[in-house]
Amino acid sequence: xxxxxxxxxxxxxxxxxxxxxxxxxxxxxxxxxxxxxxxxxxxxxxxxxxxxxxxxxxxxxxxxxxxxxxxxxxxxxxxxxxxxxxxxxxxxxxxxxxxxxxxxxxxxxxxxxxxxxxxxxxxxxxxxxxxxxxxxxxxxxxxxxxxxxxxxxxxxxxxxxxxxxxxxxxxxxxxxxxxxxxxxxxxxxxxxxxxxxxxxxxxxxxxxxxxxxxxxxxxxxxxxxxxxxxxxxxxxxxxxxxxxxxxxxxxxxxxxxxxxxxxxxxxxxxxxxxxxxxxxxxxxxxxxxxxxxxxxxxxxxxxxxxxxxxxxxxxxxxxxxx
Numbered sequence: 225x226x227x228x229x230x231x232x233x234x235x236x237x238x239x240x241x242x243x244x245x246x247x248x249x250x251x252x253x254x255x256x257x258x259x260x261x262x263x264x265x266x267x268x269x270x271x272x273x274x275x276x277x278x279x280x281x282x283x284x285x286x287x288x289x290x291x292x293x294x295x296x297x298x299x300x301x302x303x304x305x306x307x308x309x310x311x312x313x314x315x316x317x318x319x320x321x322x323x324x325x326x327x328x329x330x331x332x333x334x335x336x337x338x339x340x341x342x343x344x345x346x347x348x349x350x351x352x353x354x355x356x357x358x359x360x361x362x363x364x365x366x367x368x369x370x371x372x373x374x375x376x377x378x379x380x381x382x383x384x385x386x387x388x389x390x391x392x393x394x395x396x397x398x399x400x401x402x403x404x405x406x407x408x409x410x411x412x413x414x415x416x417x418x419x420x421x422x423x424x425x426x427x428x429x430x431x432x433x434x435x436x437x438x439x440x441x442x443x444x445x446x447x448x449x450x451x452x453x454x455x456x457x458x459x460x461x462x463x464x465x466x467x468x469x470x471x472x473x474x475x476x477x478x479x480x481x482x483x484x485x486x487x488x489x490x491x492x493x494x495x496x497x498x499x500x501x502x503x504x505x506x507x508x509x510x511x512x513x514x515x516x517x518x519x520x521x522x523x524x525x526x527x528x529x530x531x532x533x534x535x536x537x538x539x540x541x542x543x544x545x546x
Contacts, residue, residue, distance in 0.1 A: 226255055226258050226259055226262075227255050230251055230254050230255045230258070231251070233254075234247065234250065234251055234254075245444045245445050246444065247444075248444040249440040249441055249444025249445065250440070250444075252436075252440040252444060253436055253437060253440035256436045256440070257433065257436050260436065261425065265421050265422070265425060266421075269414075269417045269418055269420075269421040270320070270417075273413055273414060273417040294370065294374060296327075296330050297329065297330060297333045297369075297370040297373050297374050297377075298366070298370055300326075300330045300331070300333035300334040300337075300369070300370075300373065301333045301334065301336075301337040301366045301367075301369035301370045301373070302337075302366060303334055304333065304334040304335070304336070304337030304338035304341070304366075304369055305337050305338070305340075305341040305362065305365065305366055305369075318331060318335060318515070318518050319389065319518060321334065321335075322385070322389065322518075327377060328376065328377060328381060328382050328385075329373045329374060329375075329376050329377015329378070330373060330377065331373075332369075332372065332373040332376045332377070332527065333369045333370055333372070333373025333374070334369070334373075336368060336369040336372050336373060336506060336531055337365055337366055337368070337369030337370075339505045339506050340365040340368065340369070340502055340505055340506050341361075341362050341365040341366060345481060346358060346362060349361055349481065352481065352484075352485050353485075353494075357494070357546065360542070360545070360546070361498065364538050364541070364542070365502075367538075368502070368531070368534045368535065368538055371534055372530050372531045372534045375530050376526065376527065376530055379526065381522075381523045381526060384519060384520040384522050384523035384526075385518065385519055385520070385523065386517060386518050386519055386520060388517065388518070389518045389519070434513050436510060438509050438510045438513060462492075462493070462496045463495065463496050463499045463536050463539040463540055463543075464536055466496050466497075466499045466500035466503065466539065467499050467500070467502075467503040467507075467532050467535055467536055467539075468503075469500070469503075470499075470500045470501070470502075470503030470504040470507070471503050471504075471507050471508060471509065471528075471532075472508075472509055473503075473504045473508065480501050480504050480505055481501070483501075484497045484498065484500070484501050487500070493542075493543045494542055494543070494546050495538075495539040495540060495541065495542030495543030495544075495546065496539055496543065498538070498539060498542055499535050499536060499538065499539030499542075502535045502538070502539075503532070503535060506531060506535070507528055507531060507532060507535075512524060512528070515527070
């Protein structure tokens with residue numbers, strides 16, 4: 225519905241040329257801005273509302289329970305696989321999970337898996353590559369989320385969250401009991417949750433616009449096959465190169481899978497092509513700009529490095545077994 229509205233405004237009302245690179249970039253910018261702001265507001269409000277009811281300390285203790293033997297990472301990755309979020313939805317999801325008391329490593333497991341594996345990607349994979357490759361990809365995507373989240377959790381990077389997020393967390397913890405004690409009406413709780421959500425949007429609005437603008441420029445002006453020449457050779461460094469050149473691009477799984485099909489038909493090994501896809505979908509410059517608001521540079525670099533290495537390992541694994 226949002227996409228149709230943007231198309232009506234740009235093409236029907238303003239009479240813009242749909243084939244123009246500038247117009248394609250503008251289309252992308254307005255669509256993603258509206259979508260992400262709505263998502264940010266809804267996710268933040270739901271988490272704020274839930275926080276007035278749930279005993280966050282117990283949830284946090286459950287997810288930090290060492291007796292779960294990593295089950296919390298599997299649960300987060302599986303939940304990420306069944307939710308259709310793209311990488312540029314990272315900020316609202318990150319804030320919502322961390323504010324809800326979810327450990328940082330578990331939060332990362334969800335954020336990593338969500339853009340990589342979703343129902344649209346699965347359906348398209350089955351149609352193009354068959355059930356075997358699809359099953360391996362889904363399992364591998366969940367495994368990447370689990371392992372990378374586990375590693376990031378063990379690195380104890382909470383101290384590298386931005387001061388803005390730390391302030392939100394401190395206010396959330398100190399105010400939770402106040403909300404429960406002073407607001408007996410569900411409408412009062414909704415009103416409080418809505419106000420907090422609007423404050424979050426106000427705090428990161430400029431970062432959202434910058435991140436989406438970068439993605440729009442890439443989407444409108446860089447051809448899909450621009451980087452193919454850098455990963456077309458089957459050599460030892462093809463997979464790391466595929467990940468490196470995939471990061472500047474930005475697309476969701478549905479948009480990149482047809483390109484992967486073209487790469488494979490051109491003779492590029494499937495593992496190399498999938499590593500390229502995962503870098504495009506799971507890591508991107510727009511995502512980095514958005515995450516810069518919620519974490520310091522050191523944590524951002526650590527996040528990209530750990531996920532990038534996991535994707536490279538997965539690419540080599542695919543090339544060995546397929």
